[in-house]
Amino acid sequence: MSTRREFLRLMGLSAAAAATLTLWPGITRAATGADTRFLVLMLRGGLDGIHALPPYGDPGYAQLRGPLALTPDGPTAEDPAALRLDGTFALHPALSFAQQLYQRGQLLPIVAAAPPYWGRSHFEAQDCVENGTATPDGAQTGWLNRAVATLPGVDGLAVSTVMPLMMRGGGRISTWSPPLPMRVNPILLQRLEPLYAEDSRLAAAFADALANQGEGSGAAMTSAMGADRAMAAGKAKAMGSGGRLPQLMQAAGTFMARADGPRIGFVEDYGWDTHANQAAILARKLKELDAACASFAQAAQPVWSRTVMVVVTEFGRTARINGTNGTDHGTGGVMFVAGGAVAGGRVGGQWPGMLPGQLYQDRDIHATTDFRAVFKGLLAGHLGIRERVLAARVFPGSAALAPQGGLLRAALAA
Amino acid sequence: MATADARRAASALNRLGLGARNGEIAALGDAESWALGQLRRRADDLGVFAGLPDSLDYLRKEAQLQQQRRALKREEAGQPAPTVPGKDGKDGKPVNPLARLYARMFGADLRREASARWRLAARSDTPLAERLVRFWSNHFAVSVDKGPARLYAAPMEREAIRPHLNGRFYDMLLAVEQHPAMLRYLDQAQSVGPDSPLAERVDRRLARRADGQPARKLGLNENLAREIMELHTLGVGAHYTQTDVTQFARALTGWSLPLPRELEQDDVRRAFKFRPFAHEPGSVTVLGRTYADDGENQAKAILADFAVHPATARHLATELATHCVSDTPPPELVSAMAQAYLASGGMLPALYAALLQHPVTWAPQARKIRTPQDLLVAGLRAGAIDPGDKPQPWEGFLMRLGQPTFMPRSPAGYTDVAADWVAPDALWKRVQVGEALAERVARVGLDPRALAAGVIGPVLRPDTLTALARAEAPEQAVALLFASPEFQWRV
Numbered sequence: 001m002s003t004r005r006e007f008l009r010l011m012g013l014s015a016a017a018a019a020t021l022t023l024w025p026g027i028t029r030a031a032t033g034a035d036t037r038f039l040v041l042m043l044r045g046g047l048d049g050i051h052a053l054p055p056y057g058d059p060g061y062a063q064l065r066g067p068l069a070l071t072p073d074g075p076t077a078e079d080p081a082a083l084r085l086d087g088t089f090a091l092h093p094a095l096s097f098a099q100q101l102y103q104r105g106q107l108l109p110i111v112a113a114a115p116p117y118w119g120r121s122h123f124e125a126q127d128c129v130e131n132g133t134a135t136p137d138g139a140q141t142g143w144l145n146r147a148v149a150t151l152p153g154v155d156g157l158a159v160s161t162v163m164p165l166m167m168r169g170g171g172r173i174s175t176w177s178p179p180l181p182m183r184v185n186p187i188l189l190q191r192l193e194p195l196y197a198e199d200s201r202l203a204a205a206f207a208d209a210l211a212n213q214g215e216g217s218g219a220a221m222t223s224a225m226g227a228d229r230a231m232a233a234g235k236a237k238a239m240g241s242g243g244r245l246p247q248l249m250q251a252a253g254t255f256m257a258r259a260d261g262p263r264i265g266f267v268e269d270y271g272w273d274t275h276a277n278q279a280a281i282l283a284r285k286l287k288e289l290d291a292a293c294a295s296f297a298q299a300a301q302p303v304w305s306r307t308v309m310v311v312v313t314e315f316g317r318t319a320r321i322n323g324t325n326g327t328d329h330g331t332g333g334v335m336f337v338a339g340g341a342v343a344g345g346r347v348g349g350q351w352p353g354m355l356p357g358q359l360y361q362d363r364d365i366h367a368t369t370d371f372r373a374v375f376k377g378l379l380a381g382h383l384g385i386r387e388r389v390l391a392a393r394v395f396p397g398s399a400a401l402a403p404q405g406g407l408l409r410a411a412l413a414a
Numbered sequence: 415m416a417t418a419d420a421r422r423a424a425s426a427l428n429r430l431g432l433g434a435r436n437g438e439i440a441a442l443g444d445a446e447s448w449a450l451g452q453l454r455r456r457a458d459d460l461g462v463f464a465g466l467p468d469s470l471d472y473l474r475k476e477a478q479l480q481q482q483r484r485a486l487k488r489e490e491a492g493q494p495a496p497t498v499p500g501k502d503g504k505d506g507k508p509v510n511p512l513a514r515l516y517a518r519m520f521g522a523d524l525r526r527e528a529s530a531r532w533r534l535a536a537r538s539d540t541p542l543a544e545r546l547v548r549f550w551s552n553h554f555a556v557s558v559d560k561g562p563a564r565l566y567a568a569p570m571e572r573e574a575i576r577p578h579l580n581g582r583f584y585d586m587l588l589a590v591e592q593h594p595a596m597l598r599y600l601d602q603a604q605s606v607g608p609d610s611p612l613a614e615r616v617d618r619r620l621a622r623r624a625d626g627q628p629a630r631k632l633g634l635n636e637n638l639a640r641e642i643m644e645l646h647t648l649g650v651g652a653h654y655t656q657t658d659v660t661q662f663a664r665a666l667t668g669w670s671l672p673l674p675r676e677l678e679q680d681d682v683r684r685a686f687k688f689r690p691f692a693h694e695p696g697s698v699t700v701l702g703r704t705y706a707d708d709g710e711n712q713a714k715a716i717l718a719d720f721a722v723h724p725a726t727a728r729h730l731a732t733e734l735a736t737h738c739v740s741d742t743p744p745p746e747l748v749s750a751m752a753q754a755y756l757a758s759g760g761m762l763p764a765l766y767a768a769l770l771q772h773p774v775t776w777a778p779q780a781r782k783i784r785t786p787q788d789l790l791v792a793g794l795r796a797g798a799i800d801p802g803d804k805p806q807p808w809e810g811f812l813m814r815l816g817q818p819t820f821m822p823r824s825p826a827g828y829t830d831v832a833a834d835w836v837a838p839d840a841l842w843k844r845v846q847v848g849e850a851l852a853e854r855v856a857r858v859g860l861d862p863r864a865l866a867a868g869v870i871g872p873v874l875r876p877d878t879l880t881a882l883a884r885a886e887a888p889e890q891a892v893a894l895l896f897a898s899p900e901f902q903w904r905v
Contacts, residue, residue: 044824120640121650122824123644123824160839162837162839163834168833175837175838184842184845184849188890189845191885191894192894194877195881196841198875198877199899199900201832202841270823275635275637276604322634322635323605323606323632323633324604326635328636328637363656
């Protein structure tokens with residue numbers, strides 16, 4: 001009911017003011033390898049996997065979930081029906097695009113997944129999801145950056161004003177977010193350039209900023225403004241379907257669809273920590289997520305058949321609802337793997353069950369899949385990173401954890 | 415002034431304060447005495463908050479809003495939703511009369527709250543105290559993204575943080591955790607003891623109902639308990655368990671707000687209410703210590719122990735040292751601060767004094783990135799810019815730079831380390847903000863080189879000074895100053 005946009009409006013700020021787009025810089029480079037695309041969308045706060053992918057066929061589900069339980073058996077007065085996937089699982093009613101992908105064999109939900117860290121702190125769990133280790137201080141860089149760094153000539157894109165941990169490190173990553181609608185005096189930039197070159201901590205970032213934003217040259221500025229308008233037209237539609245995430249995902253898709261665009265992308269979203277009144281909050285958030293995936297798929301259409309996107313969150317939530325019609329921090333959650341290159345149309349992972357005795361600490365879904373196994377399988381099969389490199393550099397300390405197979409369509413996995 | 419003294423004065427004003435005003439560095443005198451003297455004064459609010467409603471006023475206004483909403487719903491039942499014409503002349507989006515009512519009732523209040531805070535930041539004569547206010551406000555972060563907490567974020571800073579800035583940490587902690595902003599932001603107001611009289615009464619009523627309606631049982635919500643332990647006191651590295659969190663959540667049940675009908679009674683004086691009926695009966699054991707059931711005081715006793723726990727001392731010292739000295743503060747500084755805090759029995763002035771009296775705090779290596787909020791405030795102060803009574807431009811900049819006021823993405827608040835704020839896109843936007851700020855600096859008598867020397871003098875590099883001299887116009891020179899690498903740091 002209450003959104004950031006609504007607040008901005010009250011403050012007299014238009015959300016659209018924070019929402020115009022510029023273009024990705026034209027860095028010309030020969031496309032490398034199979035020219036595949038890989039995007040990670042991170043949902044911060046802890047998506048309730050049981051709500052997004054209700055295990056309606058589990059004999060323990062209805063009782064533990066009480067008023068939050070969803071079923072595919074015909075709509076009730078209050079709730080539309082969940083979207084049936086198989087005899088056990090359904091999708092939340094708001095995930096209609098996801099259902100289409102599933103029917104096309106392009107969506108693979110993986111149940112009971114978790115990072116190797118099983119504590120219940122948002123911040124520690126997010127750090128582990130991002131640094132790719134089992135401890136919050138296990139690495140100061142992000143695994144997705146380290147993956148980029150192993151691929152010569154490949155760039156990454158973080159749709160974010162500041163660099164998220166998952167994209168920090170030595171690999172070449174640009175950040176992008178909706179810009180201020182003002183032009184910058186090119187003379188000012190010229191004068192600042194040598195000054196920033198002397199500040200060792202800021203020099204590289206400033207040089208990137210100049211390179212990426214066209215140094216104020218007439219041609220680049222004009223085409224940037226053209227792209228702004230094109231994006232703004234698309235944006236109106238995206239905003240209509242609810243919120244900023246579809247807009248950010250559309251931008252990511254547009255950049256990544258270019259022949260010389262970034263092959264690896266990262267987008268993040270907030271607001272998934274549903275301790276109270278979860279049904280209404282997730283109905284809105286999941287609708288936005290679904291629209292965001294549709295925006296990305298549409299914008300990335302030219303490369304969609306060579307694309308894998310993964311939706312990930314730091315932990316699942318308690319199997320039981322709490323006293324305020326919400327759920328508290330848990331362990332096993334859901335990952336969604338989607339894209340034209342994915343061998344989907346089925347539910348992956350091992351479901352541990354929700355009956356007494358099956359729950360982790362009598363509380364959470366017992367995690368049966370380590371995130372890193374899935375990511376290792378995707379990075380190996382989709383980006384061609386060797387298993388030895390994955391275990392040594394991208395996910396250090398994970399040598400004993402085999403990359404998960406069978407995630408990709410055979411034609412591309414070869 | 416000797417070079418080293420000028421450098422310390424600049425650190426006092428730019429790193430520990432909110433940013434030097436022109437000429438302040440030269441006039442400061444001994445930096446450490448000035449800094450300690452700042453702490454002996456209260457955080458002077460210059461009267462900017464005069465006439466703003468307090469939390470109880472906001473609760474009462476909210477109760478009125480609810481009444482009007484009910485009336486509106488009755489009135490409009492059965493009528494089609496009115497619409498506003500779109501740009502193309504056709505009917506556009508339906509008007510949401512409830513949202514309009516909220517905007518009419520609270521929009522002006524929210525803007526007044528925000529602009530008062532901007533004015534104070536720009537004009538404060540106790541900038542070190544103001545930095546600490548903002549530090550604690552971020553330590554106890556709440557976000558206006560959560561609708562029910564929205565009206566109370568700014569009042570929480572005034573009512574729970576400012577009065578206790580130079581007092582006992584426990585008093586600030588208690589005032590914050592009992593404030594409507596925190597009780598609502600972290601869902602405490604709805605948490606009910608599963609064996610409390612209230613839960614049992616509701617259970618009995620549900621048992622009598624045979625209409626197949628879904629059961630809306632009342633129960634525990636452990637969100638506030640967990641974040642108090644993880645973020646507000648002990649810190650995430652401390653040794654506590656899930657059981658400790660749940661036990662503490664039980665003790666916190668009953669901590670709530672007055673209901674609308676209770677607000678109509680004259681004897682309601684506080685925006686906090688303990689509800690014995692919702693409190694979980696029985697003793698609880700947290701961190702190995704058992705606390706007898708003493709109603710509201712049970713959780714207070716736990717908070718009091720948390721406040722002086724060694725893990726809390728270390729956590730607070732690490733955060734404050736990180737905020738004021740370095741992204742990786744030297745362990746000896748953190749230890750000195752934590753020890754001083756514990757030895758004083760949890761007094762904040764002891765924590766601050768240990769920071770200010772430590773040589774590391776004044777070492778030339780100490781520096782911090784200016785976060786977007788720091789940058790804006792420093793620009794306002796350096797340029798003697800009156801932020802005016804409209805917060806929109808400033809909040810708009812912060813939104814685009816990724817740090818809107820009272821809108822952190824999580825209860826951990828905003829980070830203040832360089833790794834989180836230095837990125838190409840962010841630097842580009844800082845240049846844009848530098849230009850926008852420069853446009854608002856008064857042109858009369860403007861001498862950009864003197865201004866640069868006056869506000870960042872001791873760290874101003876010769877080539878920046880040369881670039882300032884070559885700028886084609888004074889306002890361009892000021893934009894260059896605000897966008898310069900030196901100005902992005904609190905040195």
